[in-house]
Amino acid sequence: MEENHNTILKQAVRAVLKPEGLLQRGSSRTWIDDNGWFFTVVEFQADWCSKGSCLNIGPWYLWNRGAALNPGNGVFPGDREPGWASYKGDGAAFAQEIDAMARRALKHVMEYRALSSPRAFLEATAQLPRRFIPWDWWNQFMTAALEGDIPLCQKTYEEFLLGAQKFASSMTNEIQAEMERLMPLSNSPGNLHGYIVEQISAQRAFWRSKPGLKRLAVHPEFC
Numbered sequence: 001m002e003e004n005h006n007t008i009l010k011q012a013v014r015a016v017l018k019p020e021g022l023l024q025r026g027s028s029r030t031w032i033d034d035n036g037w038f039f040t041v042v043e044f045q046a047d048w049c050s051k052g053s054c055l056n057i058g059p060w061y062l063w064n065r066g067a068a069l070n071p072g073n074g075v076f077p078g079d080r081e082p083g084w085a086s087y088k089g090d091g092a093a094f095a096q097e098i099d100a101m102a103r104r105a106l107k108h109v110m111e112y113r114a115l116s117s118p119r120a121f122l123e124a125t126a127q128l129p130r131r132f133i134p135w136d137w138w139n140q141f142m143t144a145a146l147e148g149d150i151p152l153c154q155k156t157y158e159e160f161l162l163g164a165q166k167f168a169s170s171m172t173n174e175i176q177a178e179m180e181r182l183m184p185l186s187n188s189p190g191n192l193h194g195y196i197v198e199q200i201s202a203q204r205a206f207w208r209s210k211p212g213l214k215r216l217a218v219h220p221e222f223c
Contacts, residue, residue, distance in 0.1 A: 005051045005087035005094060012095045013044060016102035022109065026211035029053070030069060033109045036219050037062055037146060037200050039207075040112040041071040042105045044098070047084075052094075055081040055101050057108045062200040062222070063142050069207075073136055075115065075124045081105075118147035132163035138175045141182075146196050150186045157183060197222060 006029075013031070014024065022031045022042065029044040043056040058071030081104060085097035115121045122143055130136070137160040144152035157179050164172040185192040201223040208216045 003091040005091075008087070008091050008095050009044060009053055009098050012098040013102045016099060016106055017042065017109075020106060020109070023215060024212050025069065028212070031105075032060075032069065032213070033113065034216060034219075035059075035112060035116040036222050037118070038112075039069070040109050041069050042109065043071055044101070050084075051087040052085050053098065053101065054084050055105055057081065057105050059112065061139050061142065062203040063196055064139075065203065072139070073133065074112070075121070075128070118143050119149075122147060122149070122152070132159075132166070134160070134164065134167060134172050134175050137163065138179070141179060142196060145182070145186070145192050148189050148193055150189055150192075153183075153186055153192075 009029065010024075010027075013029075017031050018024070020033075022033045024031050029046065031042040033040040033042070038059040038061045041056075041058060041060045044053040045056055046053060056071045058074040060069050060072060081101070083101075085094065085101055087094045115124055122140070125140065137156055141153055141156040141160070144150075144156060160172075160176065160179060164176060182192065182195070185195060204216065204219065204222055207213050
């Protein structure tokens, strides 16, 4: 009788990631690592026409709302890993491929753990070659605000306004409106920081209510 490839995958992934403190989202193929103000999301993505998995890994910033926990653009080359582990009926061989994929994911998880302070994260992203993607500028703005780097907030806002001119307004209006709403708070960095902490705390409470994430730890700053 042919083994269930999903069961093989989940067992192989669990053996690597669970001992390191990552949480599986319910019974899904998605795992998270908690860094306080962002999750590192590890997704073993399926394909509708082929048994197997690819690997997506990146941050989910906790000032953003949504129920998908999609890995976002991050810091390290390979956040979206190349390659596909294909199940061809050999359970042992597939488990070995998934084990290797999970260990690659764990390497990135540890790299993101080293960037759990907003300052370290900003310094790492500053080294990247970048093209203008609206949501990346939004997340940089919020990271800078969380760090209390008001000059970088202002710079990011100004760069966003320039970059947005080349995009459809439907892709930028929401972000621009939110930045414009928050910019006056930059005159009082403590109020701006407090607002962002409130957003993060609300999202942590939201995710703590979801299957598989009820064991999400209470964070000393973000709850």
